[in-house]
Amino acid sequence: MAEKLALVGIGKIARDQHIPAIAGNPDWQLEAAVSRHAGVDGIDHFQTIDELLEKRPDITTVSLAIPPQPRFEYAAKALKAGKHVMLEKPPGQSLAECYALEALAREHGVTLFATWHSRYADSVPALKAFLAERTLKRLKITWKEDVRRWHPGQEWIWEPGGMGVFDPGINALSILTEVLPYPVHLTGATLEFPENRATPIAAGLTFADPVGAEMSADFDWRQEGPQTWDIDVETDRGAAKLSLGGEKLEIDGEPVIQGANHEYANLYVRMADLVKSGTSDVDLSPMIHVCDAFSLGRRVITDPFEF
Known part of the structure; x- marks a missing residue:
């Protein structure tokens, strides 16, 4: 029933x-x-x-x-x-x-x-499996989109608690914390705040990786035209690129998976399983990175933003 x-x-x-x-x-x-x-x-x-x-x-x-x-x-x-x-x-x-x-x-x-809907994108499990068998050398997140397109007129995102560019950026961090075979922590951040807003419109992050890989993230809400939701990785045995927010995966330049938008459908499958088993799923690791970014971040004031 x-x-x-x-x-x-x-x-x-x-x-x-x-x-x-x-x-x-x-x-x-x-x-x-x-x-x-x-x-x-x-x-x-x-x-x-x-x-x-x-x-x-x-x-x-x-x-x-x-x-x-x-x-x-x-x-x-x-x-x-x-x-x-x-x-x-x-x-x-x-x-x-x-x-x-x-x-x-x-x-x-x-x-x-x-819920972390981006974790349930079609290609995320395959990237996780790829990294589980290799030594990571470099990981670069590029998450750039147009806030006017995705959050038209939504003032709450610019208020305290709204997170600004970390509202989409946390999607990338949810993938990062899912696919890596070990935890990492933030070492630094630069946060760009419009002079008339309480939350950032762009952010650059760096992480400490226990195996010494170079790891960073670049978030921006001012990108017009094509939108960018990519994670590029280099390992000791090949490279991979996750794009379209997790729908598409390429390994060594060759397409491996071209998925579709099943993220929310997969969330409700997961929720049904949790209810049936009487368990919960509350992983806060992506949010910890965001909180650390606000704690460690160097604040830079930029041009005002208006919808």
Whole structure:
């Protein structure tokens, strides 16, 4: 029997990704939406999470597709009500919030899934297998996109807790922490802040690799035209390039995998498995790198940004 699910936040990411992924998975039945401004045809609509929890106690799972700033309150209420909770990335606006939610899920015996959709791109497992059998020499992340295209008019990303360019950049870091056979840590960062914004529009990161590989990341939200979501690696036995955010993989210049956009469909498969097994998945390693970047980063003021 399909689990009854409520989707909180009916914005661009919900309509583009969450709703089609839920509709295509027989383990889920979308029963309700929570949003102050929008609904979904054919299902119950509520203005607040409190109204949802009061009027639809039969719903077992809540998926949160809202900005990180209000997410803790919504998630905490759902967990305390005995609901399984799925968190859009990043899982919160601080690490402390995420640890608190993890503890609440344990206390109430429910599933908490901190999702990293880019980890579920088609070519990520193959890159992980490639690196597991080789010694890494160099890794370079280039993650550049147009914020006006992907976040039109969304002011929350420029407010504290919104993370700025790390909203997409954390996707790259989620792949990095998935494919490497060992952990790495940040050694330095340069963060470019528009003079009128509270979060960065660009960032350059460097990492310490335990085997001595050169490792860096370049994030930028000002790229027009073709968008760039690449990870290039060199090893002792060949090179690989992950592109299109994880859909495509080349090894030594030859295409190996040309996937499609299955990330959110795979997330809901994973969530169903977690609920069935009574377990949680709360890996915060990508967010640790972001927090370290804000801690270690040298702040540079750049031109103001307006939508």
